[in-house]
Amino acid sequence: xxxxxxxxxxxxxxxxxxxxxxxxxxxxxxxxxxxxxxxxxxxxxxxxxxxxxxxxxxxxxxxxxxxxxxxxxxxxxxxxxxxxxxxxxxxxxxxxxxxxxxxxxxxxxxxxxxxxxxxxxxxxxxxxxxxxxxxxxxxxxxxxxxxxxxxx
Numbered sequence: 001x002x003x004x005x006x007x008x009x010x011x012x013x014x015x016x017x018x019x020x021x022x023x024x025x026x027x028x029x030x031x032x033x034x035x036x037x038x039x040x041x042x043x044x045x046x047x048x049x050x051x052x053x054x055x056x057x058x059x060x061x062x063x064x065x066x067x068x069x070x071x072x073x074x075x076x077x078x079x080x081x082x083x084x085x086x087x088x089x090x091x092x093x094x095x096x097x098x099x100x101x102x103x104x105x106x107x108x109x110x111x112x113x114x115x116x117x118x119x120x121x122x123x124x125x126x127x128x129x130x131x132x133x134x135x136x137x138x139x140x141x142x143x144x145x146x147x148x149x150x151x152x
Contacts, residue, residue, distance in 0.1 A: 007084075013089070021033075038077070076111070
């Protein structure tokens with residue numbers, strides 16, 4: 001499927017890796033499970049040009065360590081292992097901890113986010129009708145914009 005997609009977004013929720021890789025509490029090992037999963041997805045999709053943009057865990061189920069730092073750990077592990085951007089999932093639509101993490105990460109944007117590309121630069125790098133553009137993470141991604149106030 002990677003050959004036919006621009007982006008794949010695997011759902012990598014550490015709490016769901018029940019007892020894998022010898023971890024009794026996988027939800028409390030986000031760095032391991034995000035890193036290993038991204039490496040495996042990169043190997044499976046190698047040469048396809050697809051961008052990997054994972055869904056990350058934004059809920060406390062089966063983890064005692066869920067916090068803004070938990071969110072930061074996941075984002076950094078995804079980026080350091082080939083992820084281009086990320087998505088969060090929370091069934092209750094409670095994104096308080098990710099919001100807190102995002103404001104903290106924004107202070108060190110280069111560490112956590114891909115470079116910002118202006119719309120004009122993106123358009124200049126876009127495909128012409130007869131020459132397809134390569135799937136390039138650096139020409140198509142933007143970093144998150146964090147609003148000034150708390151979520152409403």
